[in-house]
Amino acid sequence: MVDLSVDIGGLKLKNPIMPASGTFSEDLAEVFDLDRLGAHVTKTITRGWRDGNPTPRVCEVNGSMLNSIGIPSKGVGAFLEKVVPFYAHYETPLVVSISGNTADEFATLCSEVSVPGVAAIEVNISCPNIEEDGKAFAIRPSSTHDVMRKLRAATDLPLWAKLTPNTGETSEVARAAEEGGADALVVANTILSMAIDINTRRPKLGNLMGGLSGPSLKPIALRMAYQCARATNIPVIGCGGISTIEDVIEYLIAGASAVQVGTATFIHPTAMISLIDGLEDWLAGQGLSSVRELVGSVIDGEQDEAVVFMEAAP
Amino acid sequence: MDAVPSIKAFELPLSVKSNDPVNGEYRRLVLAAPQDLLARCRAGQFFHLLCPQAGGETPYLRRPMSIYGFYPDQGELHFLYKVTGAGTRALATLALGDKLNVLGPLGEPFTIADDWQNLVLVARGVGLATLAPLALEANRLGRKLTAICSARHPDYLMSTDYFASLGADVITLTDAEGTSDLGNLEQVIEGLVAAGRADAFYTCGSNRMLRLLQTIGERHGIPGQIALEQQMACGIGMCHCCVRPFNRGDRQVHLRVCREGPVFDMMEAIAW
Ligand SMILES: Cc1cc2nc3c(=O)[nH]c(=O)nc-3n(C[C@H](O)[C@H](O)[C@H](O)COP(=O)(O)OP(=O)(O)OC[C@H]3O[C@@H](n4cnc5c(N)ncnc54)[C@H](O)[C@@H]3O)c2cc1C
Ligand SMILES: Cc1cc2nc3c(=O)[nH]c(=O)nc-3n(C[C@H](O)[C@H](O)[C@H](O)COP(=O)(O)O)c2cc1C
Ligand code: FES
Numbered sequence: 375m376v377d378l379s380v381d382i383g384g385l386k387l388k389n390p391i392m393p394a395s396g397t398f399s400e401d402l403a404e405v406f407d408l409d410r411l412g413a414h415v416t417k418t419i420t421r422g423w424r425d426g427n428p429t430p431r432v433c434e435v436n437g438s439m440l441n442s443i444g445i446p447s448k449g450v451g452a453f454l455e456k457v458v459p460f461y462a463h464y465e466t467p468l469v470v471s472i473s474g475n476t477a478d479e480f481a482t483l484c485s486e487v488s489v490p491g492v493a494a495i496e497v498n499i500s501c502p503n504i505e506e507d508g509k510a511f512a513i514r515p516s517s518t519h520d521v522m523r524k525l526r527a528a529t530d531l532p533l534w535a536k537l538t539p540n541t542g543e544t545s546e547v548a549r550a551a552e553e554g555g556a557d558a559l560v561v562a563n564t565i566l567s568m569a570i571d572i573n574t575r576r577p578k579l580g581n582l583m584g585g586l587s588g589p590s591l592k593p594i595a596l597r598m599a600y601q602c603a604r605a606t607n608i609p610v611i612g613c614g615g616i617s618t619i620e621d622v623i624e625y626l627i628a629g630a631s632a633v634q635v636g637t638a639t640f641i642h643p644t645a646m647i648s649l650i651d652g653l654e655d656w657l658a659g660q661g662l663s664s665v666r667e668l669v670g671s672v673i674d675g676e677q678d679e680a681v682v683f684m685e686a687a688p
Numbered sequence: 689m690d691a692v693p694s695i696k697a698f699e700l701p702l703s704v705k706s707n708d709p710v711n712g713e714y715r716r717l718v719l720a721a722p723q724d725l726l727a728r729c730r731a732g733q734f735f736h737l738l739c740p741q742a743g744g745e746t747p748y749l750r751r752p753m754s755i756y757g758f759y760p761d762q763g764e765l766h767f768l769y770k771v772t773g774a775g776t777r778a779l780a781t782l783a784l785g786d787k788l789n790v791l792g793p794l795g796e797p798f799t800i801a802d803d804w805q806n807l808v809l810v811a812r813g814v815g816l817a818t819l820a821p822l823a824l825e826a827n828r829l830g831r832k833l834t835a836i837c838s839a840r841h842p843d844y845l846m847s848t849d850y851f852a853s854l855g856a857d858v859i860t861l862t863d864a865e866g867t868s869d870l871g872n873l874e875q876v877i878e879g880l881v882a883a884g885r886a887d888a889f890y891t892c893g894s895n896r897m898l899r900l901l902q903t904i905g906e907r908h909g910i911p912g913q914i915a916l917e918q919q920m921a922c923g924i925g926m927c928h929c930c931v932r933p934f935n936r937g938d939r940q941v942h943l944r945v946c947r948e949g950p951v952f953d954m955m956e957a958i959a960w
Contacts, residue, residue: 401925401947404696417928425942431929432921434748439921443928446942463692588748640749640922641738643791644699 376657377664378650380412380631382609383532383557385467385494387412387632390665391622391650394613394636395471395496395536396443400460405643409464410650412632416457418471418498420447421483428580433569438588438615439637440567442581445473445501450486458491467493469534473501477511477521484528495531497522499551500538500563512538515550522554534611536560537598539591544598545605545683552606560611560634561599565591588637591615596628603629603670604682617645619652629670697794697924698725701787705764707780711844713770714814715780716756719788721765729758729765730797731821732915732951736923737767738789739775740782747775750791752920752946754818765790768817768846794923795950798822798913800829804888807831808880809856810873810901812838815892816847818915818950822890827854834859834880838868870900877901881908888912889954899959912954918945933958 378389392413393402399417408414426446433440447453453470461468470487472495474480484495499511499521511521512535525533535556541547548559564585569578577583595614603610612630616622617638625633638645657665674682702719710716736750757766771780782788800807807826811819816837826833833856839845841864848858859876861868880886881904889901889912898914905912918930925947932949933940934956943949 397922397926399926400693403693405699405924406695408692417926426928426931429929429931430919431931432749432919432927437746437748439749441921441927441929446928446931640927642699642789643697643922643924 376654376662377666378654378657380609380665380669382494382611382632383534385532387467389650389653390626390632391646391653392469392611392632392634393639393646394634395498397636397639400457402639402643406647409466410647411466412650413467413469413493414461414464415469415496415634416471418445418447418473418501419450419453419483420445420473420475421450421479421486423447423449430578430580431584433578435567435569435586436590438586438590439640440569440579440584440586441564442579442584444581450483454487454489458489462491469494469496471496471498471536473498477524480521481524481528484525488529488531492531494534494557495525495529496534496536496560497525498536498563500536500540510538510540512536512547512551513541513543515543515546518547519550519554522551522556526555532557534558534560536563537602538563539565539594539598539614542685544601544685548602548605552608556608558609558611559602559606560613561602561630562595562614565594587614589615589617592621596625599625599630600628600672601683616649617641619649619656622649622653623656623668626665626668627670627672629672631666631669696728697792699789699791700725701789702765704782704784704786704788706784707782710768710846713844714846715769715771717767717769717779717782717788719765719767719790720763721758723760723763725793726758726760726763726765729755729793731755731825732798732818733793733795734950735765735767735790735792736794736920737775737779738791739778740786740788742778743781745774745778747778749921750923751775751779752917752923752950754915754950755793756817756820757824758821768814768820770814791923795946796948798825798890798915798951800825800831801888801911805831806885806887807833808836808877808886808889809833810836810838810877810889810891810897812894812897813844815894815915818892819890820847820850823851823854823856826856832885833857834885836861836873836876838862838873840864870896873897874900874904877904881910886910890914891954893917895959898954898957901954902957902959905955913951914954914957915950916945916952916957917950920946922946
């Protein structure tokens, strides 16, 4: 028997495979038993009602995709009334993803969703906010630290900070999140991208630009997961471009304690189930008794800090 | 709070039985499918197809395709598609025995209310693919059906024999014969209304037809349903990329074509 369980900042998961926010919902329960998953992570919500962006909201680019869904939200009331009770039917812990336009609004929502049935809160500090001229909190260490301190004060639940690849200060932001009170880091969200239809000369997304996800994002998010694991002492949850069992193993070796799967679920809705089964088989085949033996096992030699934490390609 | 939902959508690799051109632009794909899957299918629902990486094409996301026919007795699932871009060009390369990964059945089907005895179906082009299985259902329920089929040219009319074989009255309108303009279509439909042969309308896709049917529907208090399209990623309701606006009461709401649709109340739909 291989032990697939992991501990994410005090929250025990039966396996390290969970969905990425925005690519999972109650609807997937009509495809497989959601209790197989390590955790349930909901789509980011905001306090108030929001409409989301104009269509088209997705397009595909060379074996990956761009999305500009935005954060359509029915608000916190509807969420507590409908969504939280749905997941009470499952043993798998529920992780609620939230966001806010300002640090104070964010913190208020954080305390509002700290209710029985919620096991951890994932704070999506990677989407644009008003106080920072539309820049995401997680682009800068200072705004990351400020918002995390307010969020920390607002809840006793484990806090997972979701970082953005749209920064040149990955390790500084990771440390700022840790110092601000994060119990784990989710690395990472989508990277800002664009595509244009050459016939109509119009941007392919209704919102001009959107986030790249899928296999093309993997080397970038993997690099960040490695850097974050090296920069901090809190668990890292790898996210970005995972679709095969080899992808999962690569993230674990890089230092991630668990992974989130997003776009792959759109291609194969049962992708996460295949990955859980595949991980168990792979570990058994390697003669390993626990997935934890793999975490951070990368053989990277004695590297200078300037190399480990570099922010430009050599 | 309801219990945990039951499994309703299946991801399966199905074998291709045939994939032949129907006319210049359209092809019919026939897949061998298990009976329990076919037994779940309903007119108006769709499957999300994982088009192969073939013929130099590299489609990534799945492509939504209406169920054109489902035959539990023969173990067959049919699609009728128009070759338009990377995904459908790749679909066109499928040959006997090849596998195609499908996800479905998905979405809300057409419904036929008990007091809708006389149905009018108005379709153009590939919209026929979506409406064809409705004819089968109407036939099964013993309802009278008038199928108004519109196309650019008589050669591009599809499924008319199929509708006729199911006992439908078929009315064909074509651009080539100058009979497909909206004015004529309105006259034809008003004729059916006057004859008491229009209790409900079914249509899909076309903006102009929607506007016309909404006007006629409002004039005479005749309800209807429309199947709509929108770009999709997940196909099962998770990503919210496939929304369209609808009028509901005095509000506008955004609904997911893959989940609340693809079949919607014709009067709530908003022409685009
Ligand atoms: C519920 C539903 C049922 C459909 N049923 C049929 C059918 O029975 N027969 C048929 O021929 N077509 C049908 N379509 C349209 C079909 O999905 C598109 O023609 C197809 O996705 C085009 O893919 P492509 O790669 O060939 O074209 P491309 O233009 O290269 O596609 C690029 C992207 O745009 C999307 N896209 C392009 N056109 C449409 C469209 N009209 N609707 C939604 N997404 C689109 C594609 O899925 C893909 O993600 C249906 C669409 C929906 C939403
Ligand atoms: C359609 C879509 C919607 C998303 N919505 C959210 C969201 O609401 N909140 C969030 O933190 N991340 C969101 N993401 C980002 C994913 O959670 C994930 O970080 C990203 O897609 C990279 O993983 P992947 O390559 O496995 O998809 C979304 C991604 C996609 C494709
Ligand atoms: S395609 Fe994802 S919600 Fe409709």
